[in-house]
Amino acid sequence: MRSVCCSAPQLAGLTPYDPKYLPAEAVLSANENPHDVEQEVRHEIMREVKRVALNRYPDPLANDLRDMIAEANGLDRDQVLVGNGGDELLFNMALAWGGPGRTFLNLPPTFSVYEANARLTNTTVANVPRRADFSIDEEAVLARVAEGGIDYLVVTSPNNPTGELAGETFVCRLLDATDALVMVDEAYFEFSRQTMRPYLGQHKNLVILRTFSKAFSLAGVRMGYLLGDAEVIREFVKVRQPYSVDAVSQAIARVVYANRAKFEPGIRAIIEERARVVDGLKRIPGVKPYPSDANYVLFRLENAGIIWEMLYGRGVLVRDFSRAPGLEDCLRVSIGSREENDAFLRALRDAVMGKCDLEVPSA
Structure with a gap:
């Protein structure tokens, strides 16, 4: 006898979308803008919301x-x-x-x-x-x-x-x-x-x-x-x-x-940082970054899943695609602030060069 709580058959085998929302010092996994809405615009938002x-x-x-x-x-x-x-x-x-x-x-x-x-x-x-x-x-x-x-x-x-x-x-x-x-x-x-x-x-x-x-x-x-x-x-x-x-x-x-024109300097900064991050990735042995026209960079390297854990152990969260079909051994990093990007590149270089331990903090 069929259960009264049986869901629709097309749900069988479907995995819910998981953005891997985890706490980290540098959250570079969700392609978010690292710059929050500036205070002048926020004040205008509050005035509008009050109405x-x-x-x-x-x-x-x-x-x-x-x-x-x-x-x-x-x-x-x-x-x-x-x-x-x-x-x-x-x-x-x-x-x-x-x-x-x-x-x-x-x-x-x-x-x-x-x-x-x-x-x-x-x-x-x-x-x-x-x-x-x-x-x-x-x-x-x-x-x-x-x-x-x-x-x-x-x-x-x-x-x-x-x-x-x-x-x-x-x-x-x-x-x-x-x-x-x-x-x-x-x-x-x-x-x-x-x-x-x-x-x-x-x-x-x-x-x-x-x-x-x-x-x-x-x-x-x-x-x-x-x-x-x-x-x-x-x-x-x-x-x-x-x-x-x-x-x-x-x-x-x-x-x-x-006020969208006020976001343009932040957009330009992300584009500039993107070029710097790609250059930094190219300088790390064994890392292959792919060209990007967005606010993130996909890169491939051996043992990507283990490297993801090492990065997270250093407080840097990137997106792990290493087991996704067609994206084997790939990770994706969102372009963050200059400081976040530097922390990511340092942690990645150390992980690749074997200078950091595998230490994953509890969520």
């Missing part, structure tokens, strides 16, 4: 914020949708374009949530693996969409966790080659300075995902948004949860977006 009527439901679609984002991107309000972080919008895509009898095209290794969302919605997953250097196998992708039967796909640019941009020419060829919905995940585009935004008017099947979590230092607030064709956005609206973005988050995001 929020906490006893009233928020604007369901965050229309004031939609208007701000639309104006900045030369779009209309109905071409923008705000979500509870990019994660809600990613799940909404699987709800609206996936399901039984439908297919998601995945380009692994990439953000694992894409495939998890497809499986949660009983969507078939078709994989076209990346090349050994983590670049997209462009001709293989185009050949697969030419076969038909693909309903949606995500091209992450820069890709997480590998760091490289998708080629603009390739994305345009892909958009021309298929009627499937093509999401370009630009969560890190402020660090790459590259966007597919100019092509929105030419391709109805293009939708762009962005977030406030990285460049705008709001990982703790949960705010993401889409840019796309108005008809596509309406399909997303059909599946979103009512009032998914609370009034306080909307107020914070409005202030931050109005």
Whole structure:
């Protein structure tokens, strides 16, 4: 007899997403911005939050914020949708374009949530693996969409966790080659300075995902948004949860977006530090960093899992991908403050050169 508490069959074998949230002196594992929101902007946020009527439901679609984002991107309000972080919008895509009898095209290794969302919605997953250097196998992708039967796909640019941009020419060829919905995940585009935004008017099947979590230092607030064709956005609206973005988050995001130019020096500092970290990694024997256009760097070395433990023993938390398919022996480090980056490079060099003991602190 079946248990009354038996969950849906598609959950079998699924592992919950685990960001490995652990205490550390230098948290360099979640691609967060090391610079918090500056005090002047925080004061303005507090003034705005004080005006929020906490006893009233928020604007369901965050229309004031939609208007701000639309104006900045030369779009209309109905071409923008705000979500509870990019994660809600990613799940909404699987709800609206996936399901039984439908297919998601995945380009692994990439953000694992894409495939998890497809499986949660009983969507078939078709994989076209990346090349050994983590670049997209462009001709293989185009050949697969030419076969038909693909309903949606995500091209992450820069890709997480590998760091490289998708080629603009390739994305345009892909958009021309298929009627499937093509999401370009630009969560890190402020660090790459590259966007597919100019092509929105030419391709109805293009939708762009962005977030406030990285460049705008709001990982703790949960705010993401889409840019796309108005008809596509309406399909997303059909599946979103009512009032998914609370009034306080909307107020914070409005202030931050109005002051987004003030975040530019911090973004430039991260880009400069990224180059310095890559150079530092290249100087450590046996470490191979991969090129990155984001605020993190993937690198490969022998015994990566043991090295991760050694780093954590020194108070430095990075992301361990060493057992993930296609990412064997890889770790990913987020770009932190200069001091955090120095601590990471020192600890890594000592670990590789055998100068530190394997000592893992209790969580």
